[in-house]
Amino acid sequence: MTTTTTAKKAGSLANWTDERLGASKGVKFLARKIFPDHWSFMLGEVALYSFIILLLTGVFLSLFYIPSAGHTVYDGVYAPLVNQQVSEAYASTVGISFDVRGGLLMRQIHHWAALVFVAAMTVHMFRVFFTGAFRKPRELNWVIGCVLVLLGIVEGFLGYSLPDDLLSGTGIRIASSIILAIPVVGSYLSFFLFGGEFPGESFIPRIYTIHVLLLPAIFLALIGAHLVMLVIQKHTQYPGPGRTNTNVVGYPLFPVYTAKAGGFFFIVFGVITLLSALVTINPIWAYGGYDPSPVTAGSQPDWYMGFMDGAVRLMTGWGEFTAFGFTWSFNILIPALLIPGLMTIPLILYPWIEQWATGDRREHHLLDRPRNVPTRTALGAMGITFYILLWISGGNDIMATVLRLSINDITLTLRVLIFILPPVVYIVTKRICLGMQRKDRDKVLHGRETAVIVRTESGEYFEVHEPLDEYKRWNLVQHETHEPLAELPSEDANGVRRPGAGSGWKRRLSKFYFEQRVEPVTPAELAAAHHDHHGHEAIEATSAHH
Amino acid sequence: MTALAARRRHPLATAILVMIGLIVTGVLYAAATSGKAAAAVSAADEIEAGKKLFLANCSTCHGLNAEGRRNAPSLVGVGAAAVDFQVGTGRMPMAATGPQAPKVSPVRYTQDEIKAMAAYVASLGPGPAIPSAEDVDPAKGDVAMGSLIFRTNCAMCHNFAGKGGALTRGKYAAGLEGVTPEHIYEAMVTGPQSMPVFTDQTISPENKRDIIAFLQSVEEAPAPGGLSLGSFGPVTEGLVAWLAGLGLLVGCAVWLGAKSS
Known part of the structure; x- marks a missing residue:
């Protein structure tokens, strides 16, 4: 009885909403929306949920x-801290930590969630990059994702600065120095941002407005756009039997993903809360209030700014010189602005760079296995290596302290590695990818090694290979490879410049990407291999009979 | 008493009184001066004992007259405080050459032996003395003032919580946990290794005691936020965010994803 009344009530409520808002259409569309299932598709969810927690x-x-x-x-x-002169921002943050009930836990949840937020965005970006999910039609969503990561870094840095403690104040001091290092306009910009000489009293209220109003609003808009695009363009899926470029194999949003995603939200919230309850983060009471004169050993920014700090630490001092009566601080400008800029621009433009090299204008809804696109995978690994080396450099003094090493040796080693290691990682990754592809070919053509050694009558030994079933085989042969763009003459037969030929750069890039490649096994090759094998299998059969 | 009183006008009475007075004064004087003489003798003995210890343990590097050699400084004028700090924390004698002398425990000398060596070195020239118990009593210090002075003068090398930090070429500012108040005070007045000297003019003795009180409070304070991760700041926090935080969440995602496919 009760269930029927409840159902009736729910029905009439739904009807009421539907009659006024036409909600049923949207609900029907979303509830039946199909999403493919894979753990790596949940990395973006971690970022989204930590944002909600934030x-x-x-x-x-x-x-x-x-x-x-x-x-x-x-x-x-x-x-x-009693009787010390501090700012109201600092005093109130210490107050949140010690005088507000649950305040310290809230602060720690907020801060840990921020670290996890940027980390989750980063690994989500890695997944999208290495599986080629940024390809047409998702280039714009890749750009939005990149902007979100960059804004996440800025938003995190501003939040870290709000307590106005000694550590974050040192960070702001460095930020102001970086601004000052910009030629010509640097000092004007710094005075504009700080409302006068550093640190001044304008900065805290300004970054507060940006941190709690401006950037969260931009975040919400961009995350909204990111998700709407995801729904409109449909989610990509990993290749597999039955999965094509024109379908989506998975489960509907309702009830499967509403339950899964809802549950996962609580898992994310739970894990971050657990971490916050157990582990201190940013003990501002121990740092003390900001004062431009002191600084503490081991002054580091939060992890996502670490690569920038590391770049500054790696840079030598020769970049600073005096010319035309001005001091030029290239020792700061190059590592703090130029290098991050040079890292960001190719990242944002990557979908078009690859498209230029492949000449591929088709839509792609099936993901790549990273090994099948060796050059992209190797470039990604190279970029990550470069980033991680800068990141490690940001903690050079902590490493020196904890590992009892000379900070000079660590810095010098990293200065050498930053040039040597990324290319080495590029080459090694590419070789590994090509090797894995060859192994895939081998598996398709000759089957899986069974570790069963058979001796024939004549004394010949061989290992029995078990052919793959066709479902497994499909995963190894479904992809396509690109060939380097053909070397077209730049002029046609009549000596007229060919418009499509473009510059040599495009062909060179294409060659760089696809000159070394391993083609997937074709049906003809497979048939030929099986044909060759018949003799072998016959021998196996006879030997088994005896 | 009547017999004594009857003879009080005796011609010898004055002489006897004078005699008694002189004897008492003489005995008292002798008692007083002989005490000083004994003390002087024992101080000299201590210096002598210290010199012997010095010759046996330190002179190889610092020279037979503590005049210093190529790799070891002269100890004339470093004061008793320097010896008490260097030997008392096990830094001296240095077992091997290195970027800097590490703290070693257990300390190889008894407190008396260290005091003797300190006395010998102090006898070579004036220098900072070993502080009194009152000079370094954390209970008499002002923690808040100490935290301010520590942050301004010490934290740039020793870190905000006194956990230590890196200096150039393998040298380092040592961690300050577990260091006795005397040794902290002595380090400030003598400036061991790379550390600058903080004279009474730069940081007054009272403020030194405040710093000691602050460091004591840091050691005794509970960690209100949970595990402190070594109080190294954001580097360890980032490591935990990635390995524990994101690692656990990715693990959960893999677990959830494995349920279906």
């Missing part, structure tokens, strides 16, 4: 935080 805890924190650099005397419960 919004929730951020609202809590903003209720108690005072965005002001105004001077005050700390008189809270934390004895080592």
Whole structure:
């Protein structure tokens, strides 16, 4: 009885909404929307859920935080700070930590979630890159993703700076120095941003507005666009039997993914809360309030800014010189602005770079296995190596302290490795990919090694190879490879410049990408291999009979 | 008493009184001066004992008269505090050459032996003395003032929580946990290895005691936020965010994904 009444009530409510908003259409569309299933598709979800956690805890924190650099005397419960001159921002953040019930946990959830947010976006980006999910029609969504990562870094840095503690103040000091290093306009920009000489009192309220209003709004808009595009363009899927470029094999949003995603949200929330309850993050009470004169050993930014800090630490001092009566700080400008810029631009443009090399204008909804696109995979591994080396450099003093090494040796080693290791990783990754592809060919043509050694009557030994079943084989042969663009003469038969020929650069890039390649096994090759094998199998059969 | 009183006008009485007075004064004087003489003798003995220890253990590098050699500085004028710090923390004698002398435990000398060597070195020239117990009593220090002074003068090398930090070419600012108040004070007044000297003019003795009180409070304070990760700042936090945080979440994603495919 009760169930029928509840169902009736629910039905009438649904009807009420439908009659006014036409909700049924949208619900029907979304509920029946099919998504493919794979763990690596959930990395973006981790980022999304940590963002929601950031919004929730951020609202809590903003209720108690005072965005002001105004001077005050700390008189809270934390004895080592009592009677010290600090900013209102710092005093209120220490207050959140020690005087607000649950405040420290909220702060730690907010901060850990921020670190996980950027990390999850990063690995999500790696997944999209290595599987080629950025290809047409998803180039724009790749760009939005890149912008989200960059904004995440900025947003995180601003949030880290809000407590106005000694560590974050040192970070802001470095940020201001980087701005000052920009030729000509640097000092004007710095005075504009800080409302005068560093640090001033304008900065804290300004970054507060950007941190809690401007950037979250941009985030929401971009994440919205990111997800709408995902629904419109459909989710990519890994290749497999029955999966084509024109279908999506998976489960509907309702009930499978509503349950899964809902559950996963709570898992993400749970893991981050657990971490926050157990592990200290950013103990601002121990750092003390910001004062431009002191600095602490081991001053580092949060991890996502680490690569920039590392680049600055790797740079030699020769970049600074005086000319035309001005000081030119290329020692800061190159590592802090030029290198991150040079890393970001190819990243954002990558879909078009690859498209240029392949000349492929088709839509791609089936993902690549990373080994099947060796050059892309190797370039990605090279980029990650470069990034990680910069990142490691950012912690050179901590390594020196913990590992009892000379910081000079560490820095010098990293200065050499930053040039040597990325190309080595490129070559090694590419060879590994090609090797794996050859192994795939071998498996398709000759089957799986069974480790069963058979001796024939004549004394010949051979290992029995078991042919792959056709479902497994499909995964190894379904992909296509690109060939380098043909060397067309730049002029046609009448000596007129051929418009499509383009520059030699395009052909060179194409050659760089696809000159070395392993073609997947064709049906004809497979048939030929089986034909060759018949003799062998006959021998196996006879030997088995005896 | 009446017999004594009856003879109080005796001609010898004055002489006897004078005699008694002189004897008492003489005995008291002798008692007082003989004490000083004994103390002087024992201090000289201590210096002598210290010199013997010095000759046996330190002179190979620092020279027979502590005048210093190529790789070891002269100890004339470094004071008792320097010896108490260097030998008392096991840094001296240095077992092997290196970027800097590491803290070694257990310390190889007894407190008396260290005091003797300190006395010998102090006898070579004036230098900072070993602080009194009151000079370094954390209970008498102001923690908040100490934290401010520590942050301004010490944290740039020793880290905000006194965990230590890297210096150039393998040298380092040592971690300050477990260091006795005397040794902290002595390090400040003598400036061992790469550390600058903080004289009474730069940091007053009271402020030195405040720093000691602050360091004590850091050691005793509970970690309100949970595990401190070594108080190394964002580097270890980033490591945990990636390995524990994201690692666990990716593990969960793999687990959820494995359920279906």
